[in-house]
Amino acid sequence: MINKSLVIAVAGNPNSGKTSLFNQLTGANLKVGNWPGVTVEKKKGEVIRGDIQFIFVDIPGTYGISARSEDERIAMDFLTKERPDGVIVVLDSANFNRNFYLFTLIAEMDLPVVPVLNMSDMAERRGIMLHEDRLSAIFGIPFVKTIASKGKGVSDLWEVLENIGDLKKPFRLPIYPEMVESVIERLMNQFSKVAPSRFQALGILDGGILTPENEHLRKTVTVLQSELEERLEAELDEVIAEKRYEFVYSVAKECVERRMSTEQKVALTDRIDRFVTNRYLGGPFFLFAMWLLFYLVFAVGNPFADWMDRGFSGLASLVQGQGILTSFVREGLISGVGAVLVFVPNIFILFFLIAIMEDSGYLSRAAFVADRFMHALGLHGKSFIPMLLGFGCNIPAVMAVRTLENEKDRVLTALAVPYMSCSARLPVYLLFVGIFFTRYQSFVVFSLYILGIIIAVAVAKVLRKVFFTKAVSPLVMELPAYHVPSIKTAARSAGIRTAFFLKKAGTFIFGTVLIIWVLASLPIGAEYASAGSVIGKIGSAVAPIFHPAGFDSWQAAVALIFGFLAKEVVVGTFGVLYGGQTALSSALGSQFSALSAMSFMVMTLVYIPCVATIAVIRREIGTQWAVLSVGISITLGYALAVLVFQVGRLLGMG
Amino acid sequence: MVPLAFVEPGSFVEVIDFRCGRNCGCRLREMGIVKGCRYLVSAGIKEGPFILTDGDNRIGLGAGMAVKVMVRDVTRD
Numbered sequence: 079m080i081n082k083s084l085v086i087a088v089a090g091n092p093n094s095g096k097t098s099l100f101n102q103l104t105g106a107n108l109k110v111g112n113w114p115g116v117t118v119e120k121k122k123g124e125v126i127r128g129d130i131q132f133i134f135v136d137i138p139g140t141y142g143i144s145a146r147s148e149d150e151r152i153a154m155d156f157l158t159k160e161r162p163d164g165v166i167v168v169l170d171s172a173n174f175n176r177n178f179y180l181f182t183l184i185a186e187m188d189l190p191v192v193p194v195l196n197m198s199d200m201a202e203r204r205g206i207m208l209h210e211d212r213l214s215a216i217f218g219i220p221f222v223k224t225i226a227s228k229g230k231g232v233s234d235l236w237e238v239l240e241n242i243g244d245l246k247k248p249f250r251l252p253i254y255p256e257m258v259e260s261v262i263e264r265l266m267n268q269f270s271k272v273a274p275s276r277f278q279a280l281g282i283l284d285g286g287i288l289t290p291e292n293e294h295l296r297k298t299v300t301v302l303q304s305e306l307e308e309r310l311e312a313e314l315d316e317v318i319a320e321k322r323y324e325f326v327y328s329v330a331k332e333c334v335e336r337r338m339s340t341e342q343k344v345a346l347t348d349r350i351d352r353f354v355t356n357r358y359l360g361g362p363f364f365l366f367a368m369w370l371l372f373y374l375v376f377a378v379g380n381p382f383a384d385w386m387d388r389g390f391s392g393l394a395s396l397v398q399g400q401g402i403l404t405s406f407v408r409e410g411l412i413s414g415v416g417a418v419l420v421f422v423p424n425i426f427i428l429f430f431l432i433a434i435m436e437d438s439g440y441l442s443r444a445a446f447v448a449d450r451f452m453h454a455l456g457l458h459g460k461s462f463i464p465m466l467l468g469f470g471c472n473i474p475a476v477m478a479v480r481t482l483e484n485e486k487d488r489v490l491t492a493l494a495v496p497y498m499s500c501s502a503r504l505p506v507y508l509l510f511v512g513i514f515f516t517r518y519q520s521f522v523v524f525s526l527y528i529l530g531i532i533i534a535v536a537v538a539k540v541l542r543k544v545f546f547t548k549a550v551s552p553l554v555m556e557l558p559a560y561h562v563p564s565i566k567t568a569a570r571s572a573g574i575r576t577a578f579f580l581k582k583a584g585t586f587i588f589g590t591v592l593i594i595w596v597l598a599s600l601p602i603g604a605e606y607a608s609a610g611s612v613i614g615k616i617g618s619a620v621a622p623i624f625h626p627a628g629f630d631s632w633q634a635a636v637a638l639i640f641g642f643l644a645k646e647v648v649v650g651t652f653g654v655l656y657g658g659q660t661a662l663s664s665a666l667g668s669q670f671s672a673l674s675a676m677s678f679m680v681m682t683l684v685y686i687p688c689v690a691t692i693a694v695i696r697r698e699i700g701t702q703w704a705v706l707s708v709g710i711s712i713t714l715g716y717a718l719a720v721l722v723f724q725v726g727r728l729l730g731m732g
Numbered sequence: 733m734v735p736l737a738f739v740e741p742g743s744f745v746e747v748i749d750f751r752c753g754r755n756c757g758c759r760l761r762e763m764g765i766v767k768g769c770r771y772l773v774s775a776g777i778k779e780g781p782f783i784l785t786d787g788d789n790r791i792g793l794g795a796g797m798a799v800k801v802m803v804r805d806v807t808r809d
Contacts, residue, residue: 142762146755172788176764204788315754319761347790351775351783352741446792449781459781459794483759553794554759557783 081129084242087156089184090168091177092139092481093558095196099168099226100136103235120152127240135162138480141176141556143183144281147483157187158278164190164242166235168226171201171208172559174334178326182252186277190245191219192238198223198231200561207335216329218249251276252325254318257309258283261302269295284315347559351443360447365528367440371431372527373520375424375504382423383508390416405606406595409657414591417653417662418583418646421505425579428501430572432470437563441466442555449553455535456542458482459553461491465534468498469527470575472691475500476698486546490538492699493707496687497534499527501579502645506682509649513663514675522676530683533718537710582644590643591650594636598655607655627681627716628674628723638681644688673731677723685715734805736784737798741776745784745803752800760801764789770806 088103090096100106104123121136137156138149145151157165167184169177185191195201195208210221220238224231238245254262265279272295273279282299283306307314354363390412397408435441441463449459460482468475475495479488499507507526511519597613604610609618609632617632620639624630633655641648656665670678686708687695696704733748747767750757765771765784776782780795793801 142758144758146759170788173764175786176762176789179762179764206787313754315758319758320767323761323766348772348774348783348785351790355775355777355781355783357777442792446781446783449792449794450777453794453796459792552756552796552800553781553792554756554763554797555792556763557790557792559788559790 079129080126080131083131083133084164084239085133085135085160085162086239086242087162087165088134088136088168089153089157089165089180090139090196091141091170091173091180092556094139094168094170094173094177095226096139096168097136099166099194099196099224099232099235100134102226102229102232103132104134120156127236130240132239141180143180143277148480148488152480157184157189158275161189164192164239164245166192166194166239168194168196171195171198171223172204172206174201174206174208174330175323175326178329179322182322182325183277185217185248185251186275186280188247188275188277190242191248192235192242192245193217193219193221194231194235195221195223196226199225199228205337207337209333209335212333213329216250216332218246250325250329252322254280254321255310257306258314258317261306265299268298280318284318347439350560351557354440354443355447361451364444364447367435367444368527369520369524371428371435372524374431375428376520376523379421379424379427383420386423387420390420402599405599406592409598409606409654410591410595411588413657413662414595414650414654415583415588417509417649418505418587419580421508421649422576422580424508425501425504426572426576428504429470429575430568432467433568433571434563435466436571437561437568439558439560442557445555446553446557452535453553455539457490457494457535457538458484458487458551460555461487461494461538464491464495465498465531468495468500470501472496472498472500472687473694476691476694479698484551486542486548487551489699489703490542490546492695493541493703493710494534494538496691496695496707496711497530497537497684499530499683500645501575502688503683505646505649507679509652509662510666510670510675510679513667514670514672526679526683529680533684533714537714583646586644587646587650590640590647591654594640594651594654607657613655623716624681624719626724627677627719628727629670629678629681631669633669634678638685641682642686642689644690645682648682673723673726676726677719680722681715681719683715684711684718686711733802735799736773736782736793736801736803737778737780737795739773739782739803739805740778741773741782743773743805743807744770744809745773746770746806747801747803749802750800751802752797756797756800760791763791765791765801 088096088100100123104125106123123134125132135156137153140150140153143150143154143157145154165184167181169181181193195210198208201208210223213221222231222235222238224235261283262276262279265273265282273282283303303314310317354360394408394412397404444466445459445462448462452459452462464475464478467478472495475498476492479491482488482491507523511522515522594613598607598611600612608614613636614632617636620635621630621632624635633652636655637648637651640651652662652666656662692704692708695707736745739745747765747769749767750760764786769786771784771786774783774785774790780793780798782793782798784791784793
């Protein structure tokens with residue numbers, strides 16, 4: 079029987095292994111990665127131990143706690159307004175000072191706090207010894223050493239959590255100059271509602287991190303600030319931060335021991351950095367890495383995809399007969415959904431390689447290398463991370479814009495992300511390059527991905543010019559140490575995402591394919607999937623619009639209309655309408671030329687993000703931006719498809 | 733004292749001042765770039781972006797930021 083319920087927040091710097099620890103505690107399977115900003119929203123996990131129900135809340139990883147960026151605001155609101163029963167502060171042991179700074183902020187919040195010294199193995203390998211016994215003695219609260227990725231130390235943590243009610247407040251906290259201390263006390267006494275803890279009192283004092291709503295308080299604070307600054311002869315926020323850091327350094331001096339030279343290990347990451355961020359080599363290396371990624375998607379994925387294709391063809395040939403159900407299973411299910419499923423191996427490999435790139439630590443370097451280029455185009459360097467994540471799926475990529483501090487950067491990035499070729503567009507490319515560009519498959523697909531990046535930055539550049547005139551906020555980002563990516567973690571991450579793709583194929587895409595099959599079978603008596611069927615009539619009505627782009631078959635029009643729901647549906651629709659992968663190749667081969675296939679792929683890449691992405695854009699940045707995004711993408715997609723076809727024809731390629 | 737943008741990658745620097753607003757100074761401090769502390773400019777392109785390294789803490793600063801962080805070259809110290 080559950081006796082009590084405890085809400086425990088899991089806080090920490092980005093990349094401190096917070097999500098790994100959360101997964102260990104809750105048995106969840108959330109995505110982890112070696113780049114800052116994996117967790118961009120609160121995630122909950124419930125565990126019952128004995129008679130206690132633990133509700134763990136994984137809050138976004140932050141370096142500080144303020145209202146400057148969306149992820150920090152989420153973290154701050156949860157800790158100060160919802161006041162959990164306890165906070166686990168995950169500290170990266172190899173990076174004690176910076177991580178401990180966040181601990182001091184949370185310790186000032188007057189909440190039961192459980193510091194966890196995570197990744198202690200990595201720290202020890204680098205010659206950094208943390209004395210958790212000394213830390214525990216100084217603060218009067220237990221410090222728990224863990225290696226969350228391996229599950230070590232988690233049982234010790236449970237022991238502390240089960241007795242969290244007995245935890246005392248940390249004995250030692252930063253001490254500020256006396257006049258600041260007396261103001262803190264005054265604020266806490268006089269305005270206990272808005273400043274119930276030292277953290278909030280300081281937040282109000284050091285430059286309005288917590289905007290005081292109360293007019294009386296605002297006036298009081300302004301007077302206090304200028305008085306203090308005059309007497310201290312320095313800016314208040316600097317004095318406060320300085321004292322906090324002094325505190326951090328004094329604790330580090332007592333409790334952190336550097337046993338050997340760390341230079342050797344450090345130098346390896348730095349040596350790699352010198353190469354991959356080099357002025358001349360950085361860009362080409364990035365392009366090479368991307369090209370290699372797509373080459374492997376083909377080289378490794380295609381044999382499996384062919385094997386699956388043969389499987390589906392065999393399956394279809396087993397279904398004989400004329401009835402409605404037979405037709406549905408053969409044309410709808412096997413040809414439609416099967417056409418999408420054939421590409422599962424390629425998609426798995428794409429996800430796997432993206433996970434490897436994330437896990438190795440290269441992802442943030444790519445953003446770093448791209449900074450100058452992005453900056454020149456009016457985008458923030460860090461925007462490159464959501465954009466690259468968009469290669470997997472646009473939905474989490476749009477959500478990742480929360481890690482950007484500036485609202486304008488968030489809006490621009492969210493509007494740029496949908497032009498990144500997600501895994502749902504890949505089946506469309508694979509289908510067409512397999513028919514029309516057999517010799518240059520990976521090159522053509524690679525150029526479509528690059529085209530996506532170019533369009534994304536161009537759209538952002540124009541939108542910045544039109545809507546936001548202020549300069550881009552400069553880049554400051556953490557570059558985590560490289561580590562050898564774990565094949566197991568990458569395979570698991572790719573497995574989860576592929577499973578999501580399969581689920582989508584089994585539900586959403588199946589449903590859409592079913593509708594198309596029904597519309598292709600009606601009216602009763604009309605030939606299946608003919609121009610006389612309902613779907614044929616819908617397609618024929620729209621098809622002339624696409625004539626200038628070189629593809630005016632009604633089937634292509636139908637595929638694009640339904641592709642609005644999810645882009646895999648484009649392939650599924652062709653499957654249903656032409657009947658299976660083999661028939662598909664010959665039918666598309668006769669209806670498209672290499673040039674019109676190219677313009678069709680460009681159209682698929684650019685026109686409209688899928689419904690789910692639009693919904694996420696709306697949620698993250700608002701309805702009017704989502705509407706704008708749809709408007710721009712349809713116009714641009716059509717214009718580019720026409721441009722590709724017409725220019726190609728002029729050059730004699732048609 | 734010079735902006736970080738003028739420093740050669742590979743040098744050691746001491747951070748002297750931040751010539752930017754409160755928010756930006758605060759962000760740098762939270763990420764471990766603190767006045768009076770020394771860092772290795774471990775990689776970068778002249779004029780930025782740069783990577784400032786202190787042990788295992790590596791912070792990338794874009795070109796725009798590299799002109800706002802004032803440093804002293806302490807490579808020879």
